[in-house]
Amino acid sequence: MNVSQYSTTIFFISYTFLLFLPSSEPISNYNKLVYKTCSTQTFNHQSYSQSLNSLFQQFITQSSQYKFFKTNEAINDDTFISGFFQCRNDFTKEDCFACVTSLLPHISNTLCSDSTSARVQLQGCYVQYQTEQFQETTIHESENNNMFHKICGVPVVEYYFEFKELMNEAFMILENGIVNSDGFYTMKYKKVKLMAQCEGDLRSCECGECVGNAVMVAKEECSSSVSAEIYFDKCFISYTYMPKSNGDANNTVPGARRKNNPQKLIAIIVGGGAILFMGLIVVSLINSRLKKDDYE
Numbered sequence: 001m002n003v004s005q006y007s008t009t010i011f012f013i014s015y016t017f018l019l020f021l022p023s024s025e026p027i028s029n030y031n032k033l034v035y036k037t038c039s040t041q042t043f044n045h046q047s048y049s050q051s052l053n054s055l056f057q058q059f060i061t062q063s064s065q066y067k068f069f070k071t072n073e074a075i076n077d078d079t080f081i082s083g084f085f086q087c088r089n090d091f092t093k094e095d096c097f098a099c100v101t102s103l104l105p106h107i108s109n110t111l112c113s114d115s116t117s118a119r120v121q122l123q124g125c126y127v128q129y130q131t132e133q134f135q136e137t138t139i140h141e142s143e144n145n146n147m148f149h150k151i152c153g154v155p156v157v158e159y160y161f162e163f164k165e166l167m168n169e170a171f172m173i174l175e176n177g178i179v180n181s182d183g184f185y186t187m188k189y190k191k192v193k194l195m196a197q198c199e200g201d202l203r204s205c206e207c208g209e210c211v212g213n214a215v216m217v218a219k220e221e222c223s224s225s226v227s228a229e230i231y232f233d234k235c236f237i238s239y240t241y242m243p244k245s246n247g248d249a250n251n252t253v254p255g256a257r258r259k260n261n262p263q264k265l266i267a268i269i270v271g272g273g274a275i276l277f278m279g280l281i282v283v284s285l286i287n288s289r290l291k292k293d294d295y296e
């Protein structure tokens with residue numbers, strides 16, 4: 001084996017180790033179904049299906065660039081389909097594209113087949129569309145009070161009153177934070193992680209109102225739960241209580257995303273050390289081989 005072959009070996013060994021290094025903040029289970037609402041009325045003409053397919057094609061194209069996109073497709077002179085998709089704001093463009101493209105085929109084929117209107121929510125994104133008439137000029141009032149779905153986790157097993165006090169403080173920070181954000185707010189307060197997001201084109205005051213309504217539901221209907229997800233028409237919130245975490249040491253500035261992950265740092269150090277170690281072994285083999293060739 002010559003020096004060039006040894007160099008190639010070093011490259012592939014290093015590349016293999018790099019493949020096992022963790023990627024930055026992966027988000028798992030983004031394509032897990034949370035809920036769906038489908039109209040019982042179905043399309044009765046091929047032009048409806050064609051317009052819906054065209055709408056979905058726009059969603060696929062735009063999801064590689066945007067995390068929120070709203071548009072419409074004409075069916076005929078009187079009727080059109082309006083719709084939008086939205087991804088979690090902490091997603092990358094690649095995550096958003098993967099989530100939307102994994103969802104759309106299921107809407108058409110299994111979840112809401114041929115429905116004239118539907119809303120399907122995954123953990124990482126959701127899609128909504130509805131059939132409307134061009135002559136409808138009534139401005140629909142905000143439906144911030146319309147709750148679609150809620151998930152309450154298991155009840156807290158100890159220190160209930162301390163838990164309630166902590167959640168009241170955290171919810172207050174969350175409500176204040178979402179009003180001063182761009183419609184997305186995530187935070188860690190002591191031993192609880194919280195997140196809120198509003199529909200992409202919702203005004204700040206309406207976003208705050210919607211999140212406030214969702215917080216009220218969380219307090220009243222998931223009051224003792226260690227986790228909850230509350231989905232309204234225009235927003236959603238979620239929280240997770242971690243009683244065994246070192247809350248004071250890990251407390252972060254509300255809204256800031258932590259980038260320093262100790263486990264990730266350790267993995268990088270170990271992986272880098274392994275690459276260096278293998279590199280030294282291969283270099284040693286090269287030197288030994290070259291010396292042997294000199295003697296020969």
